[in-house]
Amino acid sequence: MNELSAKYNPAEVEDKWYSYWIHNRFFHSEPDSRQPYTIVIPPPNVTGILHMGHVLNNTLNDVLIRKARMDGKNACWVPGTDHASIATESKVVARLKEKGIRKEDIGREEFLRHAWEWKEEHGGIILQQLRKLGASCDWDRTRFTMEPALSRAVINTFVYFYKKGWIYKGVRMVNWDPEALTAVSDDEVIHRDTQSHFYHLKYFISDGAGNPTDKYLVIATTRPETIMADAAICVNPKDERHFWLKGKKVLIPLINREIPVIEDDYVEMDFGTGCLKVTPAHDVHDYEIGLRHNLPVLEIIDDHGRLNEKAQILVGEDRFVARKKIVKMLEESGNLLKVEDYTSPVGYSERTNAVIEPKLSAQWFLKMETLAKVALETVESGHTKFIPDKYMNTYRHWMENARDWCISRQLWWGQRIPAWYLPDGSFVVAETPEDALAEAQKKVPGITAAELRQDEDVLDTWFSSWLWPISVFDPEAPGHPDHKPNRDLAYYYPTNDLVTGPDIIFFWVARMIMAGEEFMGKEPFSNVYFTGIVRDKLGRKMSKTLGNSPDPLDLIAKYGADAVRIGMLLCSSAGNDIFYDESQVEQGRNFCGKIWNSWRLVSGWNVEEGAAQPEASRVAVKWFDNLLSRTIREVEDHYSKFRISDALMAIYKLFWHDYCSCYLELVKPAFGEPVDRRTYDATVGFFEKLLKLIHPVMPFITEELWQAMEQRREGETIMFQRTPVAGPVDEAFLTAFAQAQEVVNGVRGLRAQKKISPKQALDVFFEGSMPEELWPMLAKLANVKVCTGNPGEGVTSFIVGTVKCSVSLEGLVDNSEERSRLEAELARQKGFLEGVRRKLGNENFTAHAPEAVVAMERKKEADALARIEALEKSLEALA
RNA sequence: GGGCGCAUAGCUCAGCUGGUUUAGAGCACCUGCCUUACAAGCAGGGGGUCGGCGGUUCAAAUCCGUCUGCGCCCACCA
Numbered sequence: 011m012n013e014l015s016a017k018y019n020p021a022e023v024e025d026k027w028y029s030y031w032i033h034n035r036f037f038h039s040e041p042d043s044r045q046p047y048t049i050v051i052p053p054p055n056v057t058g059i060l061h062m063g064h065v066l067n068n069t070l071n072d073v074l075i076r077k078a079r080m081d082g083k084n085a086c087w088v089p090g091t092d093h094a095s096i097a098t099e100s101k102v103v104a105r106l107k108e109k110g111i112r113k114e115d116i117g118r119e120e121f122l123r124h125a126w127e128w129k130e131e132h133g134g135i136i137l138q139q140l141r142k143l144g145a146s147c148d149w150d151r152t153r154f155t156m157e158p159a160l161s162r163a164v165i166n167t168f169v170y171f172y173k174k175g176w177i178y179k180g181v182r183m184v185n186w187d188p189e190a191l192t193a194v195s196d197d198e199v200i201h202r203d204t205q206s207h208f209y210h211l212k213y214f215i216s217d218g219a220g221n222p223t224d225k226y227l228v229i230a231t232t233r234p235e236t237i238m239a240d241a242a243i244c245v246n247p248k249d250e251r252h253f254w255l256k257g258k259k260v261l262i263p264l265i266n267r268e269i270p271v272i273e274d275d276y277v278e279m280d281f282g283t284g285c286l287k288v289t290p291a292h293d294v295h296d297y298e299i300g301l302r303h304n305l306p307v308l309e310i311i312d313d314h315g316r317l318n319e320k321a322q323i324l325v326g327e328d329r330f331v332a333r334k335k336i337v338k339m340l341e342e343s344g345n346l347l348k349v350e351d352y353t354s355p356v357g358y359s360e361r362t363n364a365v366i367e368p369k370l371s372a373q374w375f376l377k378m379e380t381l382a383k384v385a386l387e388t389v390e391s392g393h394t395k396f397i398p399d400k401y402m403n404t405y406r407h408w409m410e411n412a413r414d415w416c417i418s419r420q421l422w423w424g425q426r427i428p429a430w431y432l433p434d435g436s437f438v439v440a441e442t443p444e445d446a447l448a449e450a451q452k453k454v455p456g457i458t459a460a461e462l463r464q465d466e467d468v469l470d471t472w473f474s475s476w477l478w479p480i481s482v483f484d485p486e487a488p489g490h491p492d493h494k495p496n497r498d499l500a501y502y503y504p505t506n507d508l509v510t511g512p513d514i515i516f517f518w519v520a521r522m523i524m525a526g527e528e529f530m531g532k533e534p535f536s537n538v539y540f541t542g543i544v545r546d547k548l549g550r551k552m553s554k555t556l557g558n559s560p561d562p563l564d565l566i567a568k569y570g571a572d573a574v575r576i577g578m579l580l581c582s583s584a585g586n587d588i589f590y591d592e593s594q595v596e597q598g599r600n601f602c603g604k605i606w607n608s609w610r611l612v613s614g615w616n617v618e619e620g621a622a623q624p625e626a627s628r629v630a631v632k633w634f635d636n637l638l639s640r641t642i643r644e645v646e647d648h649y650s651k652f653r654i655s656d657a658l659m660a661i662y663k664l665f666w667h668d669y670c671s672c673y674l675e676l677v678k679p680a681f682g683e684p685v686d687r688r689t690y691d692a693t694v695g696f697f698e699k700l701l702k703l704i705h706p707v708m709p710f711i712t713e714e715l716w717q718a719m720e721q722r723r724e725g726e727t728i729m730f731q732r733t734p735v736a737g738p739v740d741e742a743f744l745t746a747f748a749q750a751q752e753v754v755n756g757v758r759g760l761r762a763q764k765k766i767s768p769k770q771a772l773d774v775f776f777e778g779s780m781p782e783e784l785w786p787m788l789a790k791l792a793n794v795k796v797c798t799g800n801p802g803e804g805v806t807s808f809i810v811g812t813v814k815c816s817v818s819l820e821g822l823v824d825n826s827e828e829r830s831r832l833e834a835e836l837a838r839q840k841g842f843l844e845g846v847r848r849k850l851g852n853e854n855f856t857a858h859a860p861e862a863v864v865a866m867e868r869k870k871e872a873d874a875l876a877r878i879e880a881l882e883k884s885l886e887a888l889a
Numbered sequence: 890g891g892g893c894g895c896a897u898a899g900c901u902c903a904g905c906u907g908g909u910u911u912a913g914a915g916c917a918c919c920u921g922c923c924u925u926a927c928a929a930g931c932a933g934g935g936g937g938u939c940g941g942c943g944g945u946u947c948a949a950a951u952c953c954g955u956c957u958g959c960g961c962c963c964a965c966c967a
Binding site: 016017199208244276277280282286287288294354355368400401404407515547549581589593594596597600604607608609612613614655659663670755758759761763765768811841842845853854855858867 | 921931948
C-alpha cells in the first residue's frame with residue numbers, strides 16, 4: 011500500500027492513469043460475444059476547440075460508456091471530427107486574407123491544399139483536449155467526415171438518391187449569404203427583429219404610352235433599393251379601395267419602367283397600403299406570386315449583395331448603401347410620401363451574421379417526403395426515444411412540414427457533387443469520374459474526360475454527418491443497398507444512446523434517423539438524450555464575444571478533471587439549460603478531497619487480529635450494508651431514466667454524509683488504537699464499492715485510490731470492475747437507525763445550545779421504542795449513556811417520531827426557557843392534531859378515502875396524542 | 890402570429906400514476922468549533938402559505954381552466 015500524499019493532486023494522477031489506460035488499450039473495443047453498448051460522438055468541428063458545451067456533452071457520454079463497461083457490456087465509444095464546411099472554409103478564408111491571399115485568386119486546388127494544411131495543423135486538437143477530460147473513446151476508431159472512405163460514402167449516397175429519383179436540381183429561392191457566398195439552409199438562418207423603416211412610395215399610373223399621369227398609388231416597402239426589379243404591383247381582389255386600379259399600369263419611380271397591376275389573395279388588405287410591390291427575384295413570396303402570374307424575373311443584386319447593371323441606377327453599390335441613396339433620390343423626385351419607423355424580422359446567416367438575401371439559384375435538393383415520414387414513425391413508435399420526451403412535439407411538427415433539403419453549398423471544402431456536365435448542358439451523376447465518363451459516352455459517344463466539367467458545388471456538411479452512425483463502422487454501407495454489413499456494423503449498429511443538444515434535432519438527429527432507416531432499415535440509436543445549453547449564472551449563453559466562457563483546460567488544470575465533470579453534472583437535468591458556475595466545480599474538487607481523506611483515514615488503521623468487534627461497529631456495518639444496497643438500487647433506477655445528476659447526487663450523499671460523516675465516525679478507533687479485522691474488512695469493502703459506484707463520474711481519483719488500496723496486478727483497472735450489486739434491504743432496521751440518528755442530532759443540538767462539550771457524557775432516558783441494539787451507536791456519536799427508569803428532575807426533552815428523549819442536564823436547565831420551548835412544540839402538535847382530526851371528522855373522507863389512507867390518518871392522530879401527552883407530562887414535571 | 894414548455898427555499902433543481910406525521914436535496918447563508926482523515930473541514934441552525942385567481946375532489950405543489958412572467962421552436966404581413 012502506497013503512502014498517500016496529504017492532498018489529492020489531480021494533475022499528476024490524471025496523466026498517469028490516462029496513459030495507463032491508453033497503454034493497455036482499455037478503451038478499445040472489438041466485436042465479441044458480449045452485448046455491445048455503442049455511442050458515436052457528436053463529431054465536433056475539426057478545427058474547433060473545447061468549450062463548456064463539449065465538456066457537458068462528453069462528460070455525459072463518458073459516464074454512460076463507463077457505466078456500461080462496468081455493467082459488463084462491450085462498450086464502444088467512437089470518436090471523430092466533422093469537416094464543418096462553412097465554418098472551416100470561412101476560417102481558412104480569413105487566415106488567407108491575413109496573408110493577402112484571396113480564395114478566388116488561387117483557385118480550388120490551391121485553396122484545398124491550404125485547407126488541408128490547416129486541418130492537419132489544428133484538426134484534432136479538440137480530440138486531444140477530450141483526453142484531458144478523461145473521455146474513454148476508442149481512439150483507434152477515430153474518424154473524420156471528410157476522410158476518403160467517409161467521403162466515398164457521401165458520394166455513394168448522393169448517387170443512390172439520384173438514381174432513386176429523390177435528388178433533383180432546381181431553381182429555387184434560396185437563402186443567400188453574400189459574405190460566405192453560399193446558399194444556406196432555412197435552418198441556418200436566424201430571424202431577429204430588426205429596426206428599420208417603412209418607406210411609402212408613390213407609383214404614378216401610366217397613360218398607356220409610358221408617361222405618368224397625375225394619379226398614383228402608394229406602396230409601402232422596407233427595401234426601396236429593389237424597386238428596379240419590380241415586376242408588378244399587387245392588390246387584393248376584394249379590396250374596394252383599389253378597384254379603380256384594375257387593368258392599369260404603373261411606372262416604377264426613377265427608371266419609369268411600366269409594370270402591371272395584378273390581383274392576388276396573398277396581399278393583406280389591412281397591412282401597409284394594401285398595395286404590394288412584387289419583386290420576384292428578391293423575395294420568396296413575391297417569387298411565388300410571380301410564378302402564379304407569369305411575371306418576369308429580373309435580378310438586380312449580385313452574389314456580393316451589390317446592385318448590378320440591370321438595376322440601371324446605383325450600379326455597383328452595396329444593397330444597404332443603395333438603400334440610403336435611393337431614398338434620397340426618391341425624395342428628390344417626389345416619389346417618397348413618408349417614412350415610418352418599423353421593426354420587422356430579418357434573416358441573418360448563422361455563420362457570418364450577414365443579412366440573408368433571398369436569391370434565385372440552381373441548387374440540388376433531396377426530397378424529404380418519404381424520408382421524413384419514416385423517420386417520424388421511428389420516433390412515434392418508440393424505436394427511438396427522446397429524453398426528455400417534450401422534444402417529440404417539436405420533432406413531429408418539423409417532420410410533418412419538412413421541405414426538400416437543399417444539399418448543395420457554394421463552397422470548396424467538402425464533398426464535391428458528383429455531377430458532370432456535358433458541353434450541351436446536360437449532366438450525368440456517378441460515383442467516380444470514370445463512371446461518369448462511361449455514362450456520358452452513352453449519351454455522346456466519343457466524348458472525352460476533358461470535355462466533362464464537374465459541378466462546382468460541394469454537399470452540405472450534414473449530408474455527411476447524417477451517415478455518421480453507419481459510416482464510422484462501414485463506409486461502404488450507405489448508398490449500396492445490396493452491401494452486406496461488415497462485422498463492426500453488424501455488431502455495433504444500432505447504437506444505444508446519443509447525447510446531443512436540441513439545437514441540432516433537425517440538422518442532425520432527424521437526418522440520422524432518416525439515413526438509418528433508409529440504409530439499415532433500422533433506427534440508428536435507441537435513445538437520444540438532449541442536453542441543455544450551457545449558460546453562465548446570469549443565464550447568458552456562453553460565448554467568446556461575451557468572454558463569459560471559461561477555458562475547460564484551465565479549469566481542469568486548476569481543479570482536476572473529476573471536479574470539472576462533477577461541476578458540470580451537478581446541475582444538469584436532461585433538456586434543461588445548465589447554469590454553470592465555478593462554485594460547482596469547487597464542490598467537485600471538495601468532494602475529491604473528501605474521498606481522498608476518507609481513504610487516508612482508513613489506510614492508516616492497524617488491524618489487530620483476534621480483537622473483538624465493538625458493538626457500535628457491528629451495527630454500523632449492518633446499517634451501511636443495508637443503506638448501500640438501497641442506494642445502489644436508487645442509482646440504477648436513476649441511470650435507467652437518464653437522471654445522471656440524481657444518480658450522482660445519491661452517491662455523493664452516500665459517500666459523504668453516510669459513509670464519511672456517520673459510518674466512519676462510528677467505526678473509527680480511538681487515536682492510535684487498532685481496529686478489529688471484521689470492521690476493517692467491511693470498511694475497506696464498502697470503500698471499494700463506493701469507488702466503483704462513482705467511477706463513471708470520477709474516473710481518475712477512483713482509479714488512483716482503487717490502485718492504492720492494494721497491490722494490483724499489471725493490467726488491472728477499476729474500469730472493468732463490475733458495478734456493485736444491491737443485496738436485500740432491511741427497511742425496518744434502516745428506519746430505526748434513522749430515528750437513532752435523529753436522537754443524535756437532538757443531543758448535539760442541545761449541546762450546541764447549552765454549550766456543553768461533546769466530551770462531557772450525558773444520560774438519556776427514552777419513553778417509547780429505541781432498540782437496545784442502537785444504544786452503542788448513540789454512545790459513540792452523541793456521547794450519551796442510555797439509562798432506564800425515571801429521568802427525574804433536571805431534564806430537558808425532545809421528541810423523535812413517537813419516542814420521547816429526556817436528557818439529564820443537572821443544573822443546566824433553564825426552566826422558563828424549557829417551558830416556552832415545550833409549549834411551542836405542544837402548540838405545534840396540537841395544531842397538527844387538529845388538522846388530522848378535521849380530516850377524520852369529515853364523513854366524506856372516511857367514506858370515500860381508501861382504508862389505508864384513513865388508517866394512516868388514525869395513526870397520525872394516535873401518534874400526535876402520544877406526543878402531546880408526553881409534552882404535557884414534561885411540562886408538569888417542570889412545575 | 891402559431892406551437893411547445895417552464896414557474897416549488899437566496900441559487901440550481903427533486904417531488905413518477907392526487908393521500909406517507911402539516912413540502913425535500915445540494916449549494917449558499919447564520920452560529921459554534923483549527924476535536925491528529927479532511928477549515929477545500931466538523932457540528933448545529935434559520936429559511937418556502939409550491940407565480941396569481943377560479944374549478945374538480947373527501948383530499949391538490951400534484952388534475953382542469955384562466956391570468957401574469959419567462960424560455961424555446963416554427964413563421965420573412967411587404
